[in-house]
Amino acid sequence: MTAVPNGAPPLTATYRLQLHAGFGFDDARAIVPYVARLGASHLYLSPVTAARPGSRHGYDVADPRAANPELGGDAAFRALCDAAHAEGLGVLVDIVPNHMGVGPANPFWMDVLRWGRDSRFAGVFDVDWSVPGREGLLVLPVLGDDLAAVLDRRELKLDWRDDEFRFVYFEHEWPVDPRTVHRVFAFEHTQELSPKGRNQVVALRDALFPEGGASLDEASASRAAQSLADAVRGSAELRAYVDHVLAQFADGEAGRYRVEALLQLQNWRAVHWRRGPREINYRRFFDIGELAAVRAEDPAVFAVTHQWILDRVAEGLVDGLRVDHVDGLRDPRGYLERLRGAVDERRPGEALPILVEKILSPDEHLPPAWTTDGTTGYEYLNDLESVFVDPDGAAALEAAYRKLLRLRTDRGGFHDVAARGKEHVLRHAFDTDVRRLVRHLERAARGVAPRLPRAALQEAVVQTIVGLPVYRTYLRVGDDGTLDASPEDFRWIGETLARAFGHGAADRFALQFVADVLRGEWSGKPDVSERARRAAAEFVLRFQQTSGPATAKGVEDTALYRWFPLASLCEVGGEPSRPLADAVGRLHAGNVERLMAWPRQLLAVETHDTKRSADVRARLDALSEIAPEWTRLVARWRRRHAPLHRLVNRRGAPDANAEYLLYQTLVGVWPLGGPADDAERASLKERVTTYMRKAAREAKAQTSWTDADAQYEQGLDAFVAALVEGQAGDAFREELGRLVEWIARAGWWTSLARTVIQTASPGTPDTYQGGELWALALVDPDNRRPVDFARRAELLDALDAEDWSAPDAAAARLLDGPGDGRLKLHVLRTMLRLRREEPALFAAGAYRPIEVIGAAARHVVAFAREGEGRGLVVVAPRLPLGLRRDGAIPVGSAVWGDTTLLLPESAGGRRVLDRFTGTVHTPDGARLGVGVALGVLPVACLAW
Known part of the structure; x- marks a missing residue:
């Protein structure tokens, strides 16, 4: 093992890799030198x-006690960490405490299926x-039909796998409870076996069949199951005998009956997948049945699920953790305290660093008591994105969009859409979770409150979650x-309940009861029993674990x-409807807050989960x-392409909303110059x-994951094909190409500006794999396509060899072919290396917004970082088409005119x-013209 000299390096910048069987530990190890050179x-x-x-x-972690064998296993993981440390890199690892993937690869899950609530791992899952x-x-909603129909078609069978009956x-595979295995052999005979084989079978039967018919x-x-496994593994004759036994379960109506009878003795019940939302009785990650929630709040569960990764921390292999889906945990603060204590002990x-994946809603702040270094940076991503959107243009686009969808101007905005989305998933995907909450409310009220109808309580729970303005x-x-x-918790609860009462969809008495329980007022009443108090407490804790997933599925x-x-x-x-007028000021305010409260938090601009790169x-x-121009172009395209729509259920496929999304999508990913x-x-x-x-399935309007409309989707597919390569004709693709040629350049300058701002802001900039060059990607799986690291290493070599003694000439060489991404790579590697050289400046240096005056002041974002005699000012453009209508590079005094930076005193005259x-x-004193600072490249980092 190679440890980083003097411990882990300061956290200055991360490079994110998405691992899978096609890109495992050895593949990651091969690019470690490149990542180190990048900075x-x-x-x-x-x-x-x-x-x-x-x-x-x-x-979908199946066993947190071992390195993933599909990635290379433990030895390859150690080699990767050693290679990283040898290059001076720390290793930050994503951990998943909230859930596990179910199935045969998960020994905890299989044990619970095998033994039910008697399993030693029954407490691992939230059942x-x-x-x-x-x-x-344990209810498993996985069947494609009712059980009777599945059995009639002989789709569910008994087999011998991995040394047991399943x-x-x-x-899907589900184990047979060893206490019921004797029923497999209850009707069999042994006459066809050799004397030795017959003796073995008799011995096994004696072990499997308890005296007097009692259960084992x-x-x-x-012990009996192990004896059976050993005997079958060691004897071809016994293996053949088992096959003969299994044949009896596959033979005609008698076999069907045997299968059904044995099923009834198990600790689980397989049911039609459509019954899942109402019948599933284990908490999941969101609404995904293949991901079962884990009770990480239990110290014993924490220990068994975290031992492996904590051992790697203790060995010096792992130098930081990123906690996935912290909002799914029963007690995030308690979990983080336990995790921080365990890491610090080792x-x-x-x-x-310990970082958490947490979505912060506008005006929400990370709880200051959490023992974490901050979030993974989605709030930063959205603050930064707002800077590059023209407020007036965005308002005009929304007005045109409302007209397209025939929406009134005073309603039907994003907040209404989000509320309907949350309500939809609560009534469908999370119906069983809501019912579980209602049962706790009923227990809390028993013997004290007037009996409220279950339906009224259920609607009150739904409307309360719908009205919650934060995830939880x-x-x-x-x-x-x-x-x-x-105080912030009580503020959110107060706003939520006021919204729910005002909406009027739920019974006021039921809502008041929910309000009393959430505020703790119910448990404080003297006539409430201890049992009722426990039920109220359980409701509060589970309510929070339900609102987060419902918001994620209903909004995201x-x-x-x-x-x-x-x-x-x-x-x-x-939040698409958030005001944009003071986006720059909001960015600056957020950066100041991060510097004071969370100076090491990640700064993301794209992740494995973002919907677009x-x-x-x-x-x-x-x-x-x-x-x-865009609105007119879309209107023309819609008129021209109307004949390409298919009529499905009296509606066009695609509908107007999907068609509009498709046009934006093509603008986003269309290659410059068109497909080669x-x-x-x-x-x-x-x-x-x-x-x-x-996108259509997630929208759940014309089709969905659970109720796919094949005709609609075929119509959508055909429409895409027509636009990309078929009937839409060359006219559309030529117009699209001209538009992309125009705005792609503006996109480059925005991307450079975003990179400079991200890498100079307080926090830790994160680069998602491949994002150091222009990356035009959509949501997964598109953003997880293979990355050409060899090409990136070649470009980095060329940049390192570039001669900047003549800046104009060197810049001209970069700008001669900006489409290859070298310009972005140059900016990123320069800033990351600077952060590594000056860790104290970026970690603790003061943050000062720079005032900009002049005709083009609104087109500039600038700020300073200062500390201990060192400092820098970054200058970046915004809204570039307002500067150069043709999208040309925004450099020089001819573009910027009298626009001037008012530098801090520490930089004045230096x-x-x-x-x-x-x-x-x-x-000139404290003044520097933007046209001077951006005289060669469209971004600047001025250091002293």
């Missing part, structure tokens, strides 16, 4: 522990074993049942696919500057088709060095 301080890895076989992302009518059973249904206890059943004095609150419940809540995965006047504002954690959004941002050949055109069609299908070009400037 990152830490290699940031997606989950590394064993996941479900074939996983493309690793978040409600007391659901009326399903007591003691039921098999297509790709767990210990005896375990690496005392190093204060390794963070109420904690003490041992005595009292609530521990922050529904509303943001239904409402997109300008799709670049429809990002994870974003940063460079796609940069193109779309430019549409806000040409709103009239038939292969690129076919690839583009496939990518866009896959994306549009996913010679400042532009780190991008090597050019030295001497300000």
Whole structure:
């Protein structure tokens, strides 16, 4: 093992890698030198522990006690960490405490299926074993039909796999309870066996069949099951005998009866997948049945699920953690305190970074009591994106969009769409979670409150979650049942309940009861029993675990696919209707707050979960500057392409909303100059088709994941094909190409500006794999395509060899072919290396917005970082088409005119060095013309 000298390096910049079987530990190790030369301080890895076989992302962890064998296993992981440390890089690893992937690869899950609530791992998963009518059973909503029909078609079979009897249904496998294995052999005979084989079978039967017909206890059943496995493994004759036994379960009506009878003895029940929302009795990640929630709040569960990664921390292999989906945890603060304590115990004095994936809504702040270094940066992403959108243009686009969808101007905006999205998923995908909450409310009210109808309570719960303006609150419940809540928690609850009461959709008495419970007022009443108090506390804690997933699915995965006047504002954690007029001021305020409270938090501009890459959004941002032209172009396209729509259920396929999204999508990903050949055109069609299908299903309007409308989707596919390579004709593609040629350049300058601002802001800039060059990608799986690291390394070599002694000539060489991304790579590597050289300046240096005056002042973002005699000012353009209508590079005094930077006193009169070009400037006192600072390249980093 190679540890980083003197401990882990300071956290200055991360480079994110998305690992899977096609890009494992050895592949990551091969690019470590490149990442180090780029300037990152830490290699940031997606989950590394064993996941479900074939996983493309690793978040479906199947066994957190081992490195993922599909990535290379433990030895390859160690080699990767050693290589990173040898290059001076730390290793930051994504962990998944909230859930696990279910299935045969998960030993915890299989044990729970095998033994039910008697399993030693029953406490790992959040299962409600007391659901009326399903007591003691784990409900698995996976069948494609009712059980009777599945059995009639012989689709569910008994088999011998991995040394035990299992039921098999297509790709699913479920173990037989060892205490019921004797029923497999209950009717069999042994005459066809040899004397030795017959003796073995008799011995096994004696072990499997308890005397007097009593059930085997767990210990005896375990021993008998092991004896059976050993015997079958060691004897071909016994293996053949098992096959003979299994044949009896596949033989005619008698076999069907045997299968059904044995099924009834198991600890689980397989039901039609459509019954899942009402019957599933284990908490999931969002609404995904294949991802079962884990009870990380239990110290024993925390220990068994975190031991492996904490051992890697103790060994010096892992130098920081990123916690996935912290909002899903029962008590995020308690979990983070336990995790911080465990990490600090293993690496005392190093204060390794612990970051959390947390979506902050506008005006929401991370709880200050959390022992974390901050979020992964979605709030920063959205603050920064707003800077590059023209407010007037965005308003014009929304007006045109409302007209397109025939919406009234006073209603039907994003907030209404988001509320409907949350309500939809609560009534469908999360119906069982809501019912579970209602049961806790009924127990809390029992014997004290007037009996409220269950339907009224259910509607009150739904409307309360719908009205919550944040993903969740963070109420904690003490041992005595009292609530521990922050003022911000009570503020959100107050706003929520006021909204729910005003909406009028729920019974006021039921809402008042929910309000009393959430505020802790119910538990404080003297006539409430201890049992009722416990039920109220359980409601509060589970309410919070339900509101987060409902918001994520209702807003991120529904509303943001239904409402997109300008799709670049429809990002994870974003709110498309947020005011844009003071976007620059909001960015500065957020940066000051981060410096004071969370100086190491990640600064993301794109992630594995973003709906569009940063460079796609940069193109779309430019549409806000040409709103009239774009609106006219869309109207012309819609008229021209009307004959290409198919009529499905008396509606067009695609509908108007999907068609508008498609036009924005094509603008975002269309290659400059058009597809180079038939292969690129076919690839583009496939990518866009896959994306549009996913978007349509997420919107849940014409089709969905659970109720796919094949005719609509075929019509949508055909429409995409017509636009990309078919019937739409060359006229459309030529118009699209001219538009892309125009706005792509504006997108480049916006992307450079975003890169400079991100890498100079307080916090830790994160680069998603491949994003150091222009990256035009859509949501996964598109953003997880292979990255050409060899090409990137070649370009980095060329940049390192570039001669900047003549800045104008060197810049001209970069600007001669900006489409290859070298310019972005140059800016990024310069800033990341500077951060590594000056860690204290970026970690703790003061942050000062720079005032800009002059005719083009609104087109500039500038700020200073200062500390201990060192400092820098970054200068970046915004809204570039307002400067150069043709999208040409915004440099020089001819463009910027009298626009001037008012530098801080510490820089006044000093010679400042532009780190991008090597050019030295001497300000006139505290003034420096923007046209001088941006005389060669469209961004500047002026250091002293």
